[in-house]
Amino acid sequence: MTSLSLPDTRMLIDASRVPLDHGRTITVTSPIDGSHLAEVADATAAQVHDAISAAERAFVSWRKVSGSERARLLHRLADLIDRNSDELALLETTDNGKLLRETSTQARFAARNYRFFAGAADKLYGHTVPLDGWDTFDYTSREPVGVAVLITAWNSPMQLLANKLAPALAAGCTVVVKPSEIAPLTTLRLANLVAEAGFPDGVVNIVTGGLEAGVALTTDPRVGRISFTGSVATGQAIGRAAAGTLVPVTLELGGKSANIVFEDADLDRAVTGAVAGIFAAGGQTCIAGSRLLVHDSIADIVTERIADIARRIIIGDPRADTTQMGPVASALQQERILSMVNDAFVDGSRLLVGGGVPDNPSLPAGSYVQPTIFTEVAPESRLAQQEVFGPVLAVTRFHDEEEAIAIANGTEFGLASGVWTKDLSRAHRVARELVAGTVWVNTYRYSAAQAPFGGVKRSGYGRERGLEALDEYLRTKNVLIDLSDTVRDPFAIKA
Known part of the structure; x- marks a missing residue:
């Protein structure tokens, strides 16, 4: 090494x-x-x-x-x-x-x-x-x-x-x-x-x-x-x-990017994309898919599958091959993330996974935060509107395409977004309506030197x-x- x-x-x-x-x-x-x-x-x-x-x-x-x-x-x-x-x-x-x-x-x-x-x-x-x-x-x-x-x-x-x-x-x-x-x-x-x-x-x-x-x-x-x-x-x-x-x-x-999962999506790929969007790099990316918008008909199964993965994420020394999530970048950033997690309860969001510091005495004394998932997150709540810049996912349900687009566009940010669907027409239609510099379809957190970003x-x-x-x-x-x-x-x- x-x-x-x-x-x-x-x-x-x-x-x-x-x-x-x-x-x-x-x-x-x-x-x-x-x-x-x-x-x-x-x-x-x-x-x-x-x-x-x-x-x-x-x-x-x-x-x-x-x-x-x-x-x-x-x-x-x-x-x-x-x-x-x-x-x-x-x-x-x-x-x-x-x-x-x-x-x-x-x-x-x-x-x-x-x-x-x-x-x-x-x-x-x-x-x-x-x-x-x-x-x-x-x-x-x-x-x-x-x-x-x-x-x-x-x-x-x-x-x-x-x-x-x-x-x-x-x-x-x-x-x-x-x-x-x-x-x-x-x-x-x-x-x-x-x-x-x-x-x-x-x-x-x-x-x-x-x-x-x-x-x-x-x-x-x-x-x-x-x-x-x-x-x-x-x-x-x-x-x-x-x-x-x-x-x-x-x-x-900054960003408060929406990852939108429609009812016809390939769920294996969508779940993996959602995990990559928020827990990769400890959520410390401006393109983090920190808002997961899921169609009512599949919301429970998608959320639980993501939660199951989040509960099993290996947190530890980022230099180790087995580690899946390391620390956040500083003690100050850790404090900020945990403060915003506490604020989420005030807005009525329901904590499903995480919400604190890992209970693992073998971890070194670094700046670690648990993978965290909140459900029942109202689109107008602080958790859905403010950038956390950490491993915190806000899950919101939607009923139809029009509502999904409205929720996705309903923040002050417009950096990135994701769309998960097998319907080619829907993919182009939704991509056209999303107010964001980047729209990923059936993938997330994909970068290329040739592709403009902003x-x-x-x-x-x-x-x-x-x-x-x-x-x-x-x-x-x-x-x-x-x-x-x-x-x-x-x-x-x-x-």
Whole structure:
């Protein structure tokens, strides 16, 4: 088995590691057992300014690097991630508590994203524009926005960074990355791989820290794009800050996704999909299928089958092959989840499974929560409306297709949804009506580098992955050339 190797935890600014100021550090602990892992910098506004300046300087030459050369470097980075995937996966599991087999898959998927965007780096085509006049020539070009600030969450640092960094570099941007202070270690390890891949100095900069660093990153007018993954409240704060400098923002925020099981569904597949949607990764995914909407005629059997699986889920050390659910990412997150579980009783929901901390003395002193299922959850209740970000499933019955769609759309979120049916017409009909950035049919929690991902409503805006992600880091320039030899009337617009 790969042994844990902790990375250099110093920030990366202009290809140099910044010495830690031990008066300004953040402690990183493992949610598996609460053990101390590392100290990382709590960056000052001045250090953030330096990182943006480094990226700004590097952009002058990086923007002129050919697409084929950017592609070569991205392929090289992907190869290095694959080569070091076991180390990266173990580091991420230790840092945020996700299953090792999950983080192993995410490491390989991150590499796939870098390869996908490497293939697009030399295909950033503009187009010619046919104008009404014969004596004018018009064309567009797609150009990088400049310095991109990339802020990631703690639940999937490797993959979330790949969603942002791969298209930003392919587009020709330089970047300043800030990982969550809760789980920053794989991002800091990536700094070495970026250097080994051969990216020029200052193209990728990494800062760590809390509020001061975040404010400095999101209020600097030199930034060309901010991309953030995290909570709605923080996304709103970033949006307000960016509005002051008119910097465009990509926001991938929360979700309260509905997994809808119709009466004609393949129940074996639907039950498995429901379990995957909420208990995989301990429910700590923005796409978690935290609301299970089940047709009246099959609600009892579906709910009990899911409950039976939930009661038998093996909770433990996420590094063990037999473990099916590890800890949540922090003691603070554990406390928040349990608080929301307690609130569910107030709204009249009925607890079917779980609802607390595992009663297992053999578990280490980490941040563990039982798989939890509530039934009889009213669509307007807090449990059905607010994101828990933990292994808590809210089950609601519906009578017909129209009601299912109304309940599914009846939240402030719109990130993802699932539809389980054998009826092809119904699948297309319901998918068309659901207000969500992603609709899965007869599957759930399926990701692809080629498929665009993002939300609507309070789940955010903009897209990651897919060719659409490149548009977040490019702007269109129009060039119009008058080919005639005539002198125009200076007091009338030419059109």
